[in-house]
Amino acid sequence: NTPVKIAVANGDGIGPEIMGATLKILNAAGANIETEFIDLGEKVYLSGNTSGIAPDAWEAIRKNKIIFKAPITTPQGKGYKSLNVTLRKSLGLFANIRPVEALVPYVPSHFPDLDVVIIRENEEDLYAGIEHRQTQDVYQCLKLITRPGCERIVRYAFEYARAYGRKKVTCMVKDNIMKITDGLFHKVFDEIAVEYPDIQNETQIIDIGSARLAAKPENYDVIVTANLYGDIISDIAAEIGGSVGMCGSANIGNNVAMFEAIHGSAPDIAGQDIANPSGLLNAAVSMLAHIGQSAIGDKVKNAWLRTLEQGYHTADIYKEGISVQKVGTQAFADQ
Amino acid sequence: NTPVKIAVANGDGIGPEIMGATLKILNAAGANIETEFIDLGEKVYLSGNTSGIAPDAWEAIRKNKIIFKAPITTPQGKGYKSLNVTLRKSLGLFANIRPVEALVPYVPSHFPDLDVVIIRENEEDLYAGIEHRQTQDVYQCLKLITRPGCERIVRYAFEYARAYGRKKVTCMVKDNIMKITDGLFHKVFDEIAVEYPDIQNETQIIDIGSARLAAKPENYDVIVTANLYGDIISDIAAEIGGSVGMCGSANIGNNVAMFEAIHGSAPDIAGQDIANPSGLLNAAVSMLAHIGQSAIGDKVKNAWLRTLEQGYHTADIYKEGISVQKVGTQAFADQ
Ligand SMILES: CC(C)[C@H](C(=O)O)[C@@H](O)C(=O)O
Ligand SMILES: CC(C)[C@H](C(=O)O)[C@@H](O)C(=O)O
Numbered sequence: 220n221t222p223v224k225i226a227v228a229n230g231d232g233i234g235p236e237i238m239g240a241t242l243k244i245l246n247a248a249g250a251n252i253e254t255e256f257i258d259l260g261e262k263v264y265l266s267g268n269t270s271g272i273a274p275d276a277w278e279a280i281r282k283n284k285i286i287f288k289a290p291i292t293t294p295q296g297k298g299y300k301s302l303n304v305t306l307r308k309s310l311g312l313f314a315n316i317r318p319v320e321a322l323v324p325y326v327p328s329h330f331p332d333l334d335v336v337i338i339r340e341n342e343e344d345l346y347a348g349i350e351h352r353q354t355q356d357v358y359q360c361l362k363l364i365t366r367p368g369c370e371r372i373v374r375y376a377f378e379y380a381r382a383y384g385r386k387k388v389t390c391m392v393k394d395n396i397m398k399i400t401d402g403l404f405h406k407v408f409d410e411i412a413v414e415y416p417d418i419q420n421e422t423q424i425i426d427i428g429s430a431r432l433a434a435k436p437e438n439y440d441v442i443v444t445a446n447l448y449g450d451i452i453s454d455i456a457a458e459i460g461g462s463v464g465m466c467g468s469a470n471i472g473n474n475v476a477m478f479e480a481i482h483g484s485a486p487d488i489a490g491q492d493i494a495n496p497s498g499l500l501n502a503a504v505s506m507l508a509h510i511g512q513s514a515i516g517d518k519v520k521n522a523w524l525r526t527l528e529q530g531y532h533t534a535d536i537y538k539e540g541i542s543v544q545k546v547g548t549q550a551f552a553d554q
Numbered sequence: 555n556t557p558v559k560i561a562v563a564n565g566d567g568i569g570p571e572i573m574g575a576t577l578k579i580l581n582a583a584g585a586n587i588e589t590e591f592i593d594l595g596e597k598v599y600l601s602g603n604t605s606g607i608a609p610d611a612w613e614a615i616r617k618n619k620i621i622f623k624a625p626i627t628t629p630q631g632k633g634y635k636s637l638n639v640t641l642r643k644s645l646g647l648f649a650n651i652r653p654v655e656a657l658v659p660y661v662p663s664h665f666p667d668l669d670v671v672i673i674r675e676n677e678e679d680l681y682a683g684i685e686h687r688q689t690q691d692v693y694q695c696l697k698l699i700t701r702p703g704c705e706r707i708v709r710y711a712f713e714y715a716r717a718y719g720r721k722k723v724t725c726m727v728k729d730n731i732m733k734i735t736d737g738l739f740h741k742v743f744d745e746i747a748v749e750y751p752d753i754q755n756e757t758q759i760i761d762i763g764s765a766r767l768a769a770k771p772e773n774y775d776v777i778v779t780a781n782l783y784g785d786i787i788s789d790i791a792a793e794i795g796g797s798v799g800m801c802g803s804a805n806i807g808n809n810v811a812m813f814e815a816i817h818g819s820a821p822d823i824a825g826q827d828i829a830n831p832s833g834l835l836n837a838a839v840s841m842l843a844h845i846g847q848s849a850i851g852d853k854v855k856n857a858w859l860r861t862l863e864q865g866y867h868t869a870d871i872y873k874e875g876i877s878v879q880k881v882g883t884q885a886f887a888d889q
Contacts, residue, residue: 367691397685
């Protein structure tokens, strides 16, 4: 079998460490992939390219169609555009899939039955990047919601639920206030839901919805929502399930897919071999499923679960009485 | 002493029940107030007034300057504007103050040390109500942030922290994406924070900030944030602290102030004498402090705490082994 070619970005901050650890594991598991490293992020930004992506990286991405990306640092300042957002939008990665599962008793959480997948619209909303200063004192940002955007993500959520045997899709919006934009999202959800009589559906206002998710996450199965709400509630689910450091995500488009951790580049702990590679590793598991190597993905996932069960924990989830040994990034990967 | 005149709206759904229960308690505690009932909400909407407020209610509000308001039902449909938002904006109620405190072991919560005050900007952001359909498929909503709006709410938060002996103010924004609008909020926060060297300050991105609030609320003291973020995180804090049914809020302007529960009108349980009046009661406690009757407010608050400690619980917080007796709205108020 010819290996599947993948564009790999080492990232900034803790990126290179967790990418190194993850690739070592994929290699040991026998993943049939060929990596092509691309430069993205800080180095590119600081070379004067405010997009953070050099032309040859674009070329490698367009050719390989699969990106495996460690977290990136975007420099402060109005001139620099978020690379994540540029990639998601330029490549049409309309769906951001974020599964979160508690691993009690191995990883501390108040919510042993948390098992939720957040399906986040990934191109529109306040992330459209349309912002301006209208007068000296008045600043505005445009929230954009389109019917095709809503249809695509809502349908994706129901298809996902069906494919993975999930029972319910919950839509979260704020359409008691944004009757036109969020109202459209809700309306499209209702329209499409009737095509899936085998899947339950419900809609909640984002304020009480995210509150209930934080208090009783076991009541949620699949959640579909707009970009910014999805950004917020996926961090909530991940953090109350153990840590944002544990979760990976898949950014899916019609031609290209990108896999990444949901957390940032954590420059404060970079280079110390203490970061948790689990988020990127779980992103790799999704990637392996996506490229038709799910048996190897399962092997990686099981090895990861076994390591956590045996109590080898990185500092972020280490807890006396639950953990057996506090390990660094590389030692965790070796286990 | 002449009694303080207050415009009182009975509200819709569970509104009349919890208002009746609350006024009974205020009366028993000796609150020196004179109530003038005004019509707001469903009845007014359905009479053809799409604002939900009749002219004579406006007059009573402008005259009394204090509104005590039970939850309102806004009818479905694009024509009807949210009354809450209309009141907040028309009356310049720029600050929405939402204290949340866990009452473990009397009220179940995973977070015994939760004690946070959320100070939410109350007029701007996506609540500006500027929304339109640009083409058949493209819908837009404008997020508005102004410098005076940011200055006013941030200063309010630091003054509040100082007045109530609180140690830290946390600002939450998404300025890695909205560099201009949320960037302004963050910038103004930093400018004003230096004027309060006695109060610690920090800024967090709303995704990880709300996740940390949900996972470790004891790390937060006062939080200041924009309107929609504040809407979401105040429901989160309230729900993980026990129930959204427990919390009241103060909407403060330069001339007028409005006090209300943070929850909605819950039409599904209306008229059954099972709703928890605690949210509205806590709003009343804030109102009493506001009108210079804080001794009576303390008395009410202590009676409420004592009732909870004795285990008289409404159905929403009832839990076997913690509660002693499940009581209805009126029986709870009588206790
Ligand atoms: C880094 C940031 C631009 C990004 C986002 O807001 O989407 C991150 O929070 C995420 O969730 O992937
Ligand atoms: C009812 C609704 C308009 C309101 C809001 O969004 O502000 C409510 O959720 C609140 O928090 O007071």
